Amino acid sequence: KQEVTQIPAALSVPEGENLVLNCSFTDSAIYNLQWFRQDPGKGLTSLLLIQSSQREQTSGRLNASLDKSSGRSTLYIAASQPGDSATYLCAVRPFKARNNNDMRFGAGTRLTVKP
Amino acid sequence: ETGVTQSPTHLIKTRGQQVTLRCSSQSGHNTVSWYQQALGQGPQFIFQYYREEENGRGNFPPRFSGLQFPNYSSELNVNALELDDSALYLCASSLQGRDEQFFGPGTRLTVL
Numbered sequence: 001k002q003e004v005t006q007i008p009a010a011l012s013v014p015e016g017e018n019l020v021l022n023c024s025f026t027d028s029a030i031y032n033l034q035w036f037r038q039d040p041g042k043g044l045t046s047l048l049l050i051q052s053s054q055r056e057q058t059s060g061r062l063n064a065s066l067d068k069s070s071g072r073s074t075l076y077i078a079a080s081q082p083g084d085s086a087t088y089l090c091a092v093r094p095f096k097a098r099n100n101n102d103m104r105f106g107a108g109t110r111l112t113v114k115p
Numbered sequence: 116e117t118g119v120t121q122s123p124t125h126l127i128k129t130r131g132q133q134v135t136l137r138c139s140s141q142s143g144h145n146t147v148s149w150y151q152q153a154l155g156q157g158p159q160f161i162f163q164y165y166r167e168e169e170n171g172r173g174n175f176p177p178r179f180s181g182l183q184f185p186n187y188s189s190e191l192n193v194n195a196l197e198l199d200d201s202a203l204y205l206c207a208s209s210l211q212g213r214d215e216q217f218f219g220p221g222t223r224l225t226v227l
């Protein structure tokens with residue numbers, strides 16, 4: 001059974017700092033991995049999607065890496081801003097679920113960026 | 116292009132009642148997925164509909180059921196509500212065969 005863990009559960013940093021969020025998963029047979037952002041009480045916004053054959057994806061100040069063999073992904077946020085404050089969720093789509101949306105989510109890292 | 120919308124925003128029910136939640140897909144999307152997110156947890160996949168048929172289901176009992184309509188909008192029905200059903204219910208739409216999903220704002224269900 002695929003389990004997804006995110007560390008730390010919460011993180012508070014001063015504005016301008018670079019930071020790394022971690023995600024680990026137990027089964028390396030994945031189809032893809034996705035990072036989402038969730039604001040309090042709201043839906044999810046997709047940030048980056050990495051296919052199993054890829055090592056990283058970049059979008060603006062965000063960079064996500066994937067090491068399938070070790071079951072790890074990191075989300076790097078450069079030059080953090082107060083507007084980055086949100087919960088960041090990692091989701092793994094197992095290979096056997098490649099034809100549907102049965103993704104397995106971590107519990108998230110709640111990020112606070114202080115001005 | 117309109118995004119994914121869900122109704123109602125909030126809902127309060129009592130144990131044993133039944134509830135219907137609604138979702139309108141993003142324009143052009145033919146697949147709808149539903150997720151349950153308990154407080155402080157990540158979302159859990161309930162099921163997915165494509166062409167009005169369920170084509171994937173997570174570990175949820177049969178009292179969770181759904182429908183997809185010809186216009187690709189969808190309903191989630193939950194019978195015999197239990198206290199543990201209290202959660203944020205998220206709907207996501209996508210194009211079949213495409214990986215990216217677009218999520219709605221969710222419906223907050225409270226069961227008393």
